Amino acid sequence: MASPERSGGDVVSYVLAIDQGTTSTRCILFDRRATVVSVVRAEHPQSYPRPGWVEHDAARIWRDLQKLIRRALREAGIGASEVAAIGIANQRETTVLWDRATGVPVAPAIVWQDTRTDVSHLDASFVQDRTGLPPATYFSATKIQWLLEHTPLLKERAERGEVLFGTMDSWLIWNMTGGLHITDVTNASRTMLMDLSSLDWDDELLAIFGIPRAMLPEIRSSSEVYGTADAVLPGVPIAAAIGDQSAALFGQTCFEPGEAKCTYGTGGFLLLNTGTTPVRSRHGLITTVGYRIGDEKPVFALEGSIAIAGSLVQWVRDGLGLIGTASEIETLAGTVTDNGGCYIVPAFSGLFAPYWHSEARGVIVGLTSYITKGHLARAVLEATGWQTRDVVDAMNADSGLALTALNVDGGMTADNLLMQIVADFLQVPVVRPMVAETVSLGAAYAAGLAVGYWSDLRDLRANRHRAGSWRPALDAGRREHEYANWRRAVECAVFFSRGDQDGLR
Amino acid sequence: MSHVPGLIQSIERSSAVLRLLAAGEDRLRVKEIADALGWPKSTAHGILRTLEHVGFVEQDPRTARYRLGRGLLDLASSGIDDNELRGRALNWADALAARSGEEARLGVLRDGQVLVVHHVFRPDDSLQNLGIGVRLPAHATALGKVLLAYHATAAAAVTAAGLDAYTRRTVTSRDVLRDDLAVTRARGWGLSVEEWRPGLAAVAAPVRTSGGLVVGAIGIAGPVERVTDTRRHPRPQLVDQVVAAARSISREVQS
Ligand SMILES: Nc1ncnc2c1ncn2[C@@H]1O[C@H](COP(=O)(O)OP(=O)(O)OP(=O)(O)O)[C@@H](O)[C@H]1O
Ligand SMILES: [Mg+2]
Numbered sequence: 196m197a198s199p200e201r202s203g204g205d206v207v208s209y210v211l212a213i214d215q216g217t218t219s220t221r222c223i224l225f226d227r228r229a230t231v232v233s234v235v236r237a238e239h240p241q242s243y244p245r246p247g248w249v250e251h252d253a254a255r256i257w258r259d260l261q262k263l264i265r266r267a268l269r270e271a272g273i274g275a276s277e278v279a280a281i282g283i284a285n286q287r288e289t290t291v292l293w294d295r296a297t298g299v300p301v302a303p304a305i306v307w308q309d310t311r312t313d314v315s316h317l318d319a320s321f322v323q324d325r326t327g328l329p330p331a332t333y334f335s336a337t338k339i340q341w342l343l344e345h346t347p348l349l350k351e352r353a354e355r356g357e358v359l360f361g362t363m364d365s366w367l368i369w370n371m372t373g374g375l376h377i378t379d380v381t382n383a384s385r386t387m388l389m390d391l392s393s394l395d396w397d398d399e400l401l402a403i404f405g406i407p408r409a410m411l412p413e414i415r416s417s418s419e420v421y422g423t424a425d426a427v428l429p430g431v432p433i434a435a436a437i438g439d440q441s442a443a444l445f446g447q448t449c450f451e452p453g454e455a456k457c458t459y460g461t462g463g464f465l466l467l468n469t470g471t472t473p474v475r476s477r478h479g480l481i482t483t484v485g486y487r488i489g490d491e492k493p494v495f496a497l498e499g500s501i502a503i504a505g506s507l508v509q510w511v512r513d514g515l516g517l518i519g520t521a522s523e524i525e526t527l528a529g530t531v532t533d534n535g536g537c538y539i540v541p542a543f544s545g546l547f548a549p550y551w552h553s554e555a556r557g558v559i560v561g562l563t564s565y566i567t568k569g570h571l572a573r574a575v576l577e578a579t580g581w582q583t584r585d586v587v588d589a590m591n592a593d594s595g596l597a598l599t600a601l602n603v604d605g606g607m608t609a610d611n612l613l614m615q616i617v618a619d620f621l622q623v624p625v626v627r628p629m630v631a632e633t634v635s636l637g638a639a640y641a642a643g644l645a646v647g648y649w650s651d652l653r654d655l656r657a658n659r660h661r662a663g664s665w666r667p668a669l670d671a672g673r674r675e676h677e678y679a680n681w682r683r684a685v686e687c688a689v690f691f692s693r694g695d696q697d698g699l700r
Numbered sequence: 701m702s703h704v705p706g707l708i709q710s711i712e713r714s715s716a717v718l719r720l721l722a723a724g725e726d727r728l729r730v731k732e733i734a735d736a737l738g739w740p741k742s743t744a745h746g747i748l749r750t751l752e753h754v755g756f757v758e759q760d761p762r763t764a765r766y767r768l769g770r771g772l773l774d775l776a777s778s779g780i781d782d783n784e785l786r787g788r789a790l791n792w793a794d795a796l797a798a799r800s801g802e803e804a805r806l807g808v809l810r811d812g813q814v815l816v817v818h819h820v821f822r823p824d825d826s827l828q829n830l831g832i833g834v835r836l837p838a839h840a841t842a843l844g845k846v847l848l849a850y851h852a853t854a855a856a857a858v859t860a861a862g863l864d865a866y867t868r869r870t871v872t873s874r875d876v877l878r879d880d881l882a883v884t885r886a887r888g889w890g891l892s893v894e895e896w897r898p899g900l901a902a903v904a905a906p907v908r909t910s911g912g913l914v915v916g917a918i919g920i921a922g923p924v925e926r927v928t929d930t931r932r933h934p935r936p937q938l939v940d941q942v943v944a945a946a947r948s949i950s951r952e953v954q955s
Contacts, residue, residue: 229798230795230798230799231791231792231794520781520784520787521787522781522783522786522787523783523784526781526783606787609783609786609787610783611783611832611833629794629798630794630798631790631791631794632791660821660823661821661823661825661828662797662821663819663820663821664828664830665830
């Protein structure tokens, strides 16, 4: 079926990666040398109907994808027959429930950042033991539970198998194939419903959340031919589904235990490959599935999740109107030389790793008349720097080894000042690979491997090159002084929301 | 208002919209603008969409009302922020470096010099320094020649200030530079062979916003024996790659 491009040869083909992210959906065509041939994207609306709620329109996302696939092919000037395989990477945890018979979502999708649900009643050590995840509103389980409990008759219908659950990978594959209901193990590991040792849905957890098994997709590996597309790109094999952060780990070719990457998009996610056995964190990190190729053993990862990174920049753009485009945050931050004593803790969806305070809310501290919008912009970028430092410290403590360089990717790596700030705050070099769209590259790699477009991991590794690097340059005394201020600002965010809860009681 | 023959009606209409928005304290709907100017709504809509595209008006996403755009506030600047330009160029600069095997740079004109706003390493994993923020002499580099070729006043100022020699091949004669810039314009790409650093050759092409305005230049640089052939002509494949990257970035900037 797949006919890989031969060097100097006759048949040229491409792999199509779909990156269904939190803010946008992208389609990217890659050639055999892992070089971008065409990129198209469409932003979709973020709906915030109440404080703490975040929703997406899954039907709209599917419509966007169909248009994007056609545009990607048109821009590259190729036809469906030249696409060797499709790989899908997706925002994880975001929960879609749809009607099996009509294919229509039964409610708006609840996005991973949404905090409407409650996890305080859960037995934390049991959940963490079974799933590798600390109980948090972040994961899919309580989102499914919420929809089942708040939509009339939904639970009964779900029990009869009339309503299906899926993360975005499942939703898109179901639509593209006309009814295949599957997910991959990396996405399943983020639901808080999968037993990390059996890699199957866990009956005890299903009972706790009141979720009928009949509505869940079959769990498959991240890289195998699941089926072929029928609607768009008829006949092309769909050969990978992988959570975006796992995809980035794969795209960065972090195939060896000890290799790590950090992706800066809506949130920030540091993943460390820990090999074929899951490692339990003692410092607030998540144990998750890195990837699974065909029927090989799964590769696990330790993850430090930062909920708000690029979305803080987006908030400065859309919520405050201080800038016209995300990139202008760097220009604005460049008008001053320091933060002027101001710190922003963007706990919009609570604090994720390593703190895990779902109830925390954001604060801006250190305000004086001296503070300008330039200082605020700098504090915005520094918040991503310090949050990275927090998760790197946790990772170093868990692994007993100190990270010697940080591999980065994602949209925020276009920000030169931010990359320098991260290098300064971590005191290690920051390295960007030749493809910043590493999520898409990882999905393409996983799909390409499954159809023989690329032969093996070594083949993929050979494509990897350094595109840029930033060396630490900040004075150590200043750095530690600033870090102490950041830690106190985090305490303020936690303290503030605690007061709110006391008031309610 | 009647239309004077020989003048371009859509430009007259655009100015009318801008004056109307500048005069009123309230933000206006398409219908209100059409009524005020006595146009069909579809005409007003087309003009507004075009003005929005170039940044001269903005539409409030919530109320759908139009107001003057930020593009009018900084008419003197090129209309695209340096960091925004880097963001738009990211994927294509990477692809250019990967395909050509050479380092890639994106430059803009700043005070008669080239300001490097983006730099991608040569993909050989050797130790290299990130050169973002570095300034290069405009008349001696491919990036600079491209930028000067499309900015007559900057070219005149650079020439008037005196053309320093960096190697024995640097163009130091104003006539030779003028001809070189004319050639650059005619073929759509610029070249520098050992004019800045001995042993180094570079090719660059213009990045354009809508309307054709050149806002930057993207190019590659590498050892003269890799970038050029034995007759010191740039390798056609590299030129094609640079021009294609410039076109992709231009498309990204205009979208
Ligand atoms: N130059 C910049 N400086 C700072 N932030 C930026 C810059 N450019 C983009 N961003 C931010 O990066 C994010 C976009 O990055 P990216 O495209 O990787 O995210 P995404 O894939 O849409 O997110 P996700 O995959 O998490 O859903 C946006 O939140 C934006 O605000
Ligand atoms: Mg993404």
